[in-house]
Amino acid sequence: MKKLKVVQIGIGHDHAPAAFETMCKLSDRFEVVGYAPVGDEAERPLMNVYKGHSCFTPEQALDIPGLDAVCVETDDWNLTEYALKALKRGLPVEMDKPGSPSHEEFRELCAESKRSGVPLQVGYMYRYNPMISETIHDAKEGRLGIIHCVEAHMDCIHIASKRQWLDHFKGGMLYYLGCHLIDLIVQILGVPEEITPHSISSGLDGVTAEDIGMAVLKYKNAISFAKTSACELGGFQRRQLVVCGTKRTVELNPLEQYVSGGQVTRKKVSTPEDNWHGSGVIETSPVMDRYEAMFTSFAQIAAGERSVRFTPEYEEQLHRIILAACGEKIDYKEIWK
Numbered sequence: 001m002k003k004l005k006v007v008q009i010g011i012g013h014d015h016a017p018a019a020f021e022t023m024c025k026l027s028d029r030f031e032v033v034g035y036a037p038v039g040d041e042a043e044r045p046l047m048n049v050y051k052g053h054s055c056f057t058p059e060q061a062l063d064i065p066g067l068d069a070v071c072v073e074t075d076d077w078n079l080t081e082y083a084l085k086a087l088k089r090g091l092p093v094e095m096d097k098p099g100s101p102s103h104e105e106f107r108e109l110c111a112e113s114k115r116s117g118v119p120l121q122v123g124y125m126y127r128y129n130p131m132i133s134e135t136i137h138d139a140k141e142g143r144l145g146i147i148h149c150v151e152a153h154m155d156c157i158h159i160a161s162k163r164q165w166l167d168h169f170k171g172g173m174l175y176y177l178g179c180h181l182i183d184l185i186v187q188i189l190g191v192p193e194e195i196t197p198h199s200i201s202s203g204l205d206g207v208t209a210e211d212i213g214m215a216v217l218k219y220k221n222a223i224s225f226a227k228t229s230a231c232e233l234g235g236f237q238r239r240q241l242v243v244c245g246t247k248r249t250v251e252l253n254p255l256e257q258y259v260s261g262g263q264v265t266r267k268k269v270s271t272p273e274d275n276w277h278g279s280g281v282i283e284t285s286p287v288m289d290r291y292e293a294m295f296t297s298f299a300q301i302a303a304g305e306r307s308v309r310f311t312p313e314y315e316e317q318l319h320r321i322i323l324a325a326c327g328e329k330i331d332y333k334e335i336w337k
Contacts, residue, residue, distance in 0.1 A: 010074025128293035144245030152181035155235025160205035167209035171326020174213025181226035215325035
């Protein structure tokens with residue numbers, strides 16, 4: 001089992017501290033050599049997780065002798081730039097979601113990974129939740145019957161300044177968090193025939209950014225939606241995925257609930273026998289750590305022990321679908337080569 005020398009470029013993404021802490025925790029897989037703030041990230045208060053570790057410039061970080069891999073956790077608009085720089089040096093990359101708001105930049109990143117064979121893992125955390133993965137697998141294998149609807153919610157409540165920060169992105173909250181939901185829908189049902197975006201500003205506290213978002217994804221015989229809000233009291237506790245099939249409906253609600261040691265997911269399965277009055281079968285998952293599973297996967301990929309689950313082709317098309325859901329005019333049905 002190879003121990004990987006890794007550096008984190010960027011500390012501005014919301015998941016940056018957890019990513020760094022997790023790699024340090026997985027000390028049998030990673031030798032974390034330090035972190036490298038990008039731009040004005042260096043001027044912000046330093047979180048405790050980074051204290052005592054070596055600090056580099058991004059250029060110094062990429063020149064560290066014997067470096068095996070790079071984790072990119074910059075502000076969202078810088079993610080793709082630094083991931084591409086690392087890939088071009090032959091370094092496997094774990095980059096937080098969803099990538100650059102510019103599809104041209106993201107397309108170049110995916111093309112480089114495909115051309116060079118250097119792996120790129122994009123940090124969609126729900127991909128590493130076993131109960132979510134099992135539900136998607138069962139849907140694709142036909143165990144739920146014919147899927148005619150997928151409903152996905154990912155809500156929370158942010159302070160006004162954070163909600164205004166969403167103005168960095170077209171689609172605001174749908175770009176920022178709705179990308180997770182769109183990924184789940186696309187994994188289950190594939191590329192939609194039609195996408196209708198519905199992002200708005202709540203106007204609460206004078207915020208003008210699109211802090212409430214929804215997109216409807218239409219298929220030949222199914223309709224689905226992704227809905228996300230940054231101003232919903234209790235929103236985190238009702239993040240959910242509902243997959244409706246002719247044999248079973250699976251409801252994961254909440255998608256993740258924090259408990260000691262990580263998160264748990266609650267699943268309810270309904271069958272035709274439940275009809276109008278049945279309560280279904282309810283199950284709670286074992287405790288898991290979303291970041292530990294994600295970075296264990298990255299360690300295995302970077303060490304050549306397994307291949308990337310999601311190809312550059314998938315990531316590139318998913319990115320187009322996300323942008324279309326946010327209201328960008330883009331051909332999301334194109335088959336990328």
